[in-house]
Amino acid sequence: ILNVEQSPQSLHVQEGDSTNFTCSFPSSNFYALHWYRWETAKSPEALFVMTLNGDEKKKGRISATLNTKEGYSYLYIKGSQPEDSATYLCAFLGDAGNMLTFGGGTRLMVKP
């Protein structure tokens, strides 16, 4: 079983703070990394699919970077808002695989 770790497990920030969290995954046999946002009582929604070392993706105030050689990805949120409160999941896909392996998630809570 592949090891995909996310840190921290949870995070409390004030509105307006910028924040970031980490996804660590196996550095060998990389194919793709997904980021999802899962708000309470809603369905998880895809944020990014990243496939190339050095990839940087951006959607509004949220951005992500990818380092496949060392096996990590960072998710950044600039100027957090209460509506950013959610669990953020990363998922790793190996080059021989057909299944995503999810990390345990980072639960973000943004206080107004």
Place this chain on the structure above:
Amino acid sequence: DVKVTQSSRYLVKRTGEKVFLECVQDMDHENMFWYRQDPGLGLRLIYFSYDVKMKEKGDIPEGYSVSREKKERFSLILESASTNQTSMYLCASSLGGDFSYEQYFGPGTRLTVT
């Protein structure tokens, strides 16, 4: 917009009952997935299907079976429900041909087995 629906948001069943969880997607996706989510463990794949009548085991298939008779519908079956199958169950779908495509999730079914 892709829409993935699940038959129930909440379900309470007794130990030993046969349980059916239904999932329907409306975007003609080839791939469909069933996950369960437990606190601290993230999403774990139970089964997936890449075509009608085709299925593959995921990481935790024991105690479950699946059925895909039509492209848009993927069912998860608990043959004899047990208390350790109390969990949140999520269905997802994605385009076929490459498993790197983003997955679209349903709202989940919270199943309690008493």
